[in-house]
Amino acid sequence: MTLDLLAVPLLRRSAIDALVPHLLSARTVALSTHINADGDGCGSEVALALLLAQKGIDVRIVNPTPWPAMFNWLLESGVRDESARGAAALREADRLVVLDISDVRRLGGLADAVRSLPVPPLVIDHHLPGDEPPGTLHVTDTTACATGELVFDLAVSMGVEITPPMAGALYAALMTDTGGFRFSNTSARCLAVASQLVACGVDPEEMYRRIYASVPIGRLRLISEALRTIEADFATGIATIEIEAGQLARHNVTPEDLDGVVEYPRSIEGIRLALLFRDLGHGKVKVSFRTLGTVDANQLARRFGGGGHAKAAGALVEGSLAAVKAKVTTVARDLLKEG
Ligand code: 5GP
Ligand code: MN
Numbered sequence: 001m002t003l004d005l006l007a008v009p010l011l012r013r014s015a016i017d018a019l020v021p022h023l024l025s026a027r028t029v030a031l032s033t034h035i036n037a038d039g040d041g042c043g044s045e046v047a048l049a050l051l052l053a054q055k056g057i058d059v060r061i062v063n064p065t066p067w068p069a070m071f072n073w074l075l076e077s078g079v080r081d082e083s084a085r086g087a088a089a090l091r092e093a094d095r096l097v098v099l100d101i102s103d104v105r106r107l108g109g110l111a112d113a114v115r116s117l118p119v120p121p122l123v124i125d126h127h128l129p130g131d132e133p134p135g136t137l138h139v140t141d142t143t144a145c146a147t148g149e150l151v152f153d154l155a156v157s158m159g160v161e162i163t164p165p166m167a168g169a170l171y172a173a174l175m176t177d178t179g180g181f182r183f184s185n186t187s188a189r190c191l192a193v194a195s196q197l198v199a200c201g202v203d204p205e206e207m208y209r210r211i212y213a214s215v216p217i218g219r220l221r222l223i224s225e226a227l228r229t230i231e232a233d234f235a236t237g238i239a240t241i242e243i244e245a246g247q248l249a250r251h252n253v254t255p256e257d258l259d260g261v262v263e264y265p266r267s268i269e270g271i272r273l274a275l276l277f278r279d280l281g282h283g284k285v286k287v288s289f290r291t292l293g294t295v296d297a298n299q300l301a302r303r304f305g306g307g308g309h310a311k312a313a314g315a316l317v318e319g320s321l322a323a324v325k326a327k328v329t330t331v332a333r334d335l336l337k338e339g
Pocket of ligand 2: 040041100126146147177
């Protein structure tokens with residue numbers, strides 16, 4: 001039997017067919033993603049921008065936090081980033097598409113502007129449902145390895161040519177959200193789409209170099225300090241790692257440069273839950289949850305007002321680093337005992 005892995009799944013196809021007319025009727029479209037955009041957010045935005053540009057639509061990116069320097073190369077394709085203009089740039093567009101978000105609060109400083117738009121945004125996402133969805137018209141599928149996989153499906157469904165810059169942006173989305181094609185979301189379809197993107201002109205080694213082999217040296221200095229904070233409790237299977245307020249600035253790195261740091265505690269034999277605590281320095285701590293096996297990271301993150309996926313989730317929690325760490329590990333310990 002030959003499986004057509006590239007065929008767009010049926011339910012996704014009908015959601016896409018319902019979304020497309022709303023995209024094509026706009027003259028100007030704004031694209032947005034979550035605070036501290038990651039490879040999936042940035043890659044999906046750039047690929048969708050290039051897709052819409054092929055259809056003659058004027059597109060701009062408007063994100064709640066500045067475009068990450070590590071993804072500047074994606075903008076060389078000519079896509080406009082107007083994040084610096086904030087909510088005004090959103091309001092000027094006929095339509096907004098929100099990518100890689102299931103809860104409007106993830107839009108940070110743009111959330112209120114998005115809530116009060118005259119036309120609700122379109123949503124393309126692969127997260128588990130959040131408390132306050134950003135829009136009602138959406139293409140959402142938690143079985144998609146990345147939002148980029150859904151943008152690929154949109155391009156295929158619309159019959160748009162996947163140009164090399166689009167393919168590169170989509171490959172960056174898939175590669176980063178699967179941790180370099182290693183995590184549980186690395187489905188057969190994910191690899192089939194990646195293969196198709198290589199056929200469209202992506203050079204995997206160049207992608208590796210751009211994303212994983214172009215880090216600032218400060219990332220390594222910071223990791224060497226953070227590794228010393230790792231605590232592993234083998235009785236419960238929980239390991240933690242900490243990043244203090246000011247540590248990023250001291251090493252001249254940005255939050256995006258921390259991608260993958262939580263994999264160090266997760267990689268320890270016998271650990272089922274890894275927690276990264278990053279003190280933001282203004283009374284809030286960013287917590288990253290990563291699980292192995294059956295522990296539900298999304299359920300745990302939701303207890304603290306966050307969310308995400310079954311095996312990777314996050315939350316912003318109020319309190320000092322020590323207090324948040326104590327609170328989260330206590331809840332996590334109880335949850336793991338129950339399970
Ligand atoms: P990370 O820990 O790498 O920031 O995020 C892991 C996953 O959880 C990502 O899919 C991300 O979108 C989601 N996530 C991270 N922080 C939050 C948060 O504060 N709220 C919600 N709802 N999701 C989050
Ligand atoms: Mn994603």
